[in-house]
Amino acid sequence: MLFRSYLLIWTTTPWTLPGNLAVAVGLEHQYARVASGGDHYWVAGERVEDIFGGDALVVATAAGSELVGAGYEPPFAHFASLREKGAFRIIASDEVTVDEGTGLVHMAPAYGEVDFLALQEAGMDLLVDPVDSRGDFTHEVPEVAGMNIKEADAVLIRLLKESGKLVKHERITHSYPFCYRTDTPLIYKAIPTWFVAVERFRNRMVEINETIHWVPDHVGKRRFGNWLANARDWAISRNRYWGSCIPVWECDECEEQVAVGSLDELEALSGQRPDDLHKHVVDEITWDCSSCGGVMVRVPEVLDCWFESGSMPYGKLHYPFENKARFEATFPAQFIAEGLDQTRGWFYTLIVLSTALFDQPAFENCVVNGLILAEDGRKMSKSLKNYPDPSVIFDEYGADALRAFLINSPVLRAEPLRFSKDGVAEVVRTVLLPLWNTYSFFTTYAEADGITMDDLAAAASPEERPEMDRWILSMLQSLINEVKVQMEGYYLYNVVPPTLGFIDHLTNWYVRRSRRRFWRTRGESGEGDADKLAAFATLYEVLTTFIEVLAPVLPFITEHLYQDLVARNDPEAPVSIHHRDFPFTDPDLIDADLEGAMATIREVVRLGRNLRKSQRLRVRQPLARLTVLTGDGRVADAVNAHAAVIAEELNVKEVVVSPDEGKLVRLSAKANFRSLGPTLGRRMGEVAAAIAALEHDDVVKLVEGGTVEVAGEGIGLEDVVVERTPIEGTVVEAGPAFACALDTTITDELRMEGLAREIVSRIQNLRREAGLEVSDRIRLLWHTEDEDLAEAIEAHQAHIGAETLATEVTRSLQPTGQKAQVDHSTVWLEIRRV
Ligand SMILES: [Zn+2]
Structure with a gap:
């Protein structure tokens, strides 16, 4: 029987065939020998039909495991002598699949990691590499010597054809790696490399990592911990010219x-002590081998620069040659901070070297930030220009705004941020401008009133000041406390939200509610200027302490405020706010009950405003009543004690507290599936229907903490979702602790008052447009054809006069002055300074 038996292989890289040393099969796969054209071909059984067609003649079959060990003649004979060392055998590889190709895989260990490892596994420590570092063939393959691998493909294919070893040749399109710098095709190629044997001590690295405090926690526990647990030996050499020479x-x-461990050692060995440690100098240094009389020559590789990054704690101090004591005192570092990408970079190289050298972590705390992406979610790219120029952001919004935006973003939680300059603009609007306006408010009125540092020192002590002052001082101290705790835990993302939240408390509540205290003319009030001075002293203390808390977040604006409010007035003060210590908390100034009460008040006001907004009720339209529905005594006390403030904020005539929701709201309930589902199972439907049918009084019982029996089950408040349906003429908004009900009935009287307030607002606009001083008195002439509006103005003439400093309010028979709209009516208004 005369036939040749072939192993059929498939490759997209013919240039690797001269480097072939083995053929791999899968142990579990079945293989078939197919007779075709007078020859026999081994392929995977599952590939027979695809390659040879449905009527292929299978003459023998074998499991992959039976083929392993068989020898073959390689496609090219350049390295045939390696047969003596075990080459050109069938070996096993787990990576062999039968989805494509032939199920037999050509192995060129110099050009593929899988190939290399499979040969090692098979006990073949062999490698041939007839391709140089430029990708050109060497003289070892004379037919293509000097040719680039891609050019050589065609020649090699022709040679295979001529020797009868080419079964089929076709063109396919597939993806291929290219160099991102030079845009030229890349090849895989084995090169001699130096490794750190990380696998030997990776379990210890995992243990050491558990002693490090990571922020956020999950990065260290999961992402980095997993990476360490699966760490491979670390390739530390590079075949480059510039770099730190590997001292071997x-x-x-x-x-x-x-x-060689030091220059001293090098000098002792070679008699030379170079002052330049670069390759071109060090490579010249040689000495005689102490064993054989050969020449000791440095290995050509340099260190990967990541090895140097990992050596930072020692390298920066030139340890152990210098600074031994200093190193020992400062190692491990208290903290490092870097981006999430460094889990495979710096964080990793630091811990590898510190574990190997000192059996310690290199850092105690690690703060990890996420990456900032372009607005489109892609990487920021200079070539794509898909992000705004930072210097334009600085010019437009200021560096502080960008900084505050970034440190209040998901980046601080190691999450990605899609950068948009709208977010920076938002910081200007909600943080920088309110802070600046508060500072400007303080200085404007302090200057107008001639307030001196002595005046501020003469103010009542904080505990004697009005409640509003005590409240903001307490809030400030609590903030200092909170920031300190979070900073000490390295939780920067928990620092900024309360800090920025304080600006809201300061500007939207303290200053806004206290304005009149600052406006009041000096010496005017009966009780002297105590209240006014308390307000100024409080705002001064708050501003000057708050900027100390805020300085790391907004370094420039706080410095400006510091220079103007502190440094200018105190020659002893440090020259910069950034030279000051972080403030200490004064626990005596903290009043938790007051903070709680004020939080309640602000929440009532917020709910009330939401109600007005949702009902499209203008702020200037007075309403009869806001009812706070609560059974909580502390809420009731807070609301009752501040009813006037709430009434003013929400423009209602009356604020009342009611423990009984029943008068304003009908309560009903729905089943809470999350609570009941697991215990009730199939009975859920029946019980849910019974809950939905509960009467108002039953739901009240639940809200008050009782239990009710439905369908044979005892249920409590946690088992239901309470729904409130307001009675007609009332709207309700519920917060977590209580609900607010707003009486929306607008009586004629309320409507008239609302109209009068609109008129006041129009007149204030006219005053502003006319450039009048706040204290200028005016005479007002008004005219309207609308009797309803006229009636409102006449009824509230005294109020309008008082609010607009009008000494006379006169109805004109003719249109006069400026025309204005109030609702659907037209009114003419004319003001003259008296
Ligand atoms: Zn030797």
């Missing part, structure tokens, strides 16, 4: 190796 010399004759 090898004999050119025998196996002798020396790792």
Whole structure:
């Protein structure tokens, strides 16, 4: 029987065929020998039909495991001598699949990691590499010597054809790696490399990592911990010119190796002490081998720069040659901060080297930030220009705004941020401008009133001041406390939200509610200027302390405020706010009950405003009543004690507290499936229907903390979702602790009052447009054809006069002055300074 038996292989890289040393099969796969054209071909059984067609003649079959060990003749004979060393055999590889190709895989260990590892596994420590570092063939393959691999493909294919070893040749399109710098095709190629044997101590690295405090926690526990647990030996050498030379010399004759640990050692060995440690100097240094008389020559590689990053704690101090004591005192570092991408970079190289050298972590705390992406979610790219120029952001919004935006973003939680300058603009609007306006408010009125540092010192002590002052001072101290705790835990993302929240408390509540205290003319009030001075002293203390808390977040604006409010008035003060210590908390100024009460008040006002907004009720339209529905005594006390403030904020005539929701709201309930589902199972439907049918009084019982029996089950408040349906003429908004009900009935009287307030607002606009001083008195002439509006103005003439400083309010028979709209009516208004 005369036939040749072939192993059929498939490759997209013919240039790797001269480097072939083995063919791999899968142990579990079935293989078939197919007779075709007078020859026989081994392929995977599952590939027979695709390759040879449905009527292929299978003459033998075998499991992959039976084929392993069989020898073959390689496609090219350049390295045929390696047969003696075990080459050109069938080996096993788990990576072999039968989805494509032939199920037999050509192995060129110099050009593929899988190939290399499979040969090692098979006990074949062999490698041939007839391609140089430029990708050109060497003289070892004379037919293509000097040719680039891609050019060589065609020649090699022709040679295969001529020797009858080409079964089929076709063109396919597939993806291929290219160099991102030079845009030229890349090849995989084995090169000799130096490794750190990380796998030997990776379990210890995992243990050491558990002693490090990571922020956020999950990065260290999961992402980094998993990476360490699966760490592979670390390739630390690079075949480049510039870099730190690997300090290893090898004999050119025998196996002798020396790792040189210092210049002293090098000098002792070679008699030379170079002052330049770059390759072109160090590579010239040689000495005689102590074992054989050969020449000791440095290995050509340099260190990967990541090895140097990992050596930072020692390298920066030139340890152990210098600064031993200093190193020991400062190692491990208290904290490092870097981006999430460094889990495979710096964080990793630091812990590898510190574990190997000192059996310690290199850092105690690690703060990890996420990456900032372009607005489109892609990486920021200079070539795509998909992000705004930072210097334009600085010019437009200021560096502080950008900084505050970034440190209040998901980046601080190691999450990605899509950068948009709208977010920066938002910081200007909600943080910088309110802070600046508060500072400006303080200085404007302090200057107008001639308030001096002595005046501020003469103000009542904080505990004697009005409640509003005590409240903001307490809030400030609590903030300092909170920021300190979070900072000490490295939780920067928990620092900024309360800090920025304080600006809201300061500007939208304290200053806004206290304005009149600052406006009041000096010496005017009966009780002297105590209240006014308390307000100024409080705002001064708050501003000057708050900027100390805020300085790391907004370094420039706080410095400006510091220079103007502190440094200018105190020659002893440090020259910069950034030279000051972080403030200490004064626990005596903290009043938790007051903070709680004020939080309640602000929440009532917020709910009330939401109600007005949702009902499209203008702020100037007075309403009869806001009812706070609560059974909580502390809420009731807070609301009752501040009813006037709430009434003013919400423009209602009356604020009342009611423990009984029943008068304003009908309560009903729905089943809470999350609470009941797991215990009730199939009975859920029946019980849910019974809950939905509960009467108002039953739901009240639940809200008050009782239990009710439905369908044979005892249920409590946690088992239901309470729904409130307001009675007609009332709207309700519920917060977590209580609900607010607003009486929306607008009586004629309320409507008239609302109209009068609109008129006041129009007149204030006219005053502003006319450039009048706040204290200028005016005479007012008004005219309207609308009797309803006229009636409102006449009824509230005294109020309008008082609010607009009009000494006379006169109805004109003719249109006069400026025309204005109030609702659907037209009114003419004319003002003259008296
Ligand atoms: Zn030697």
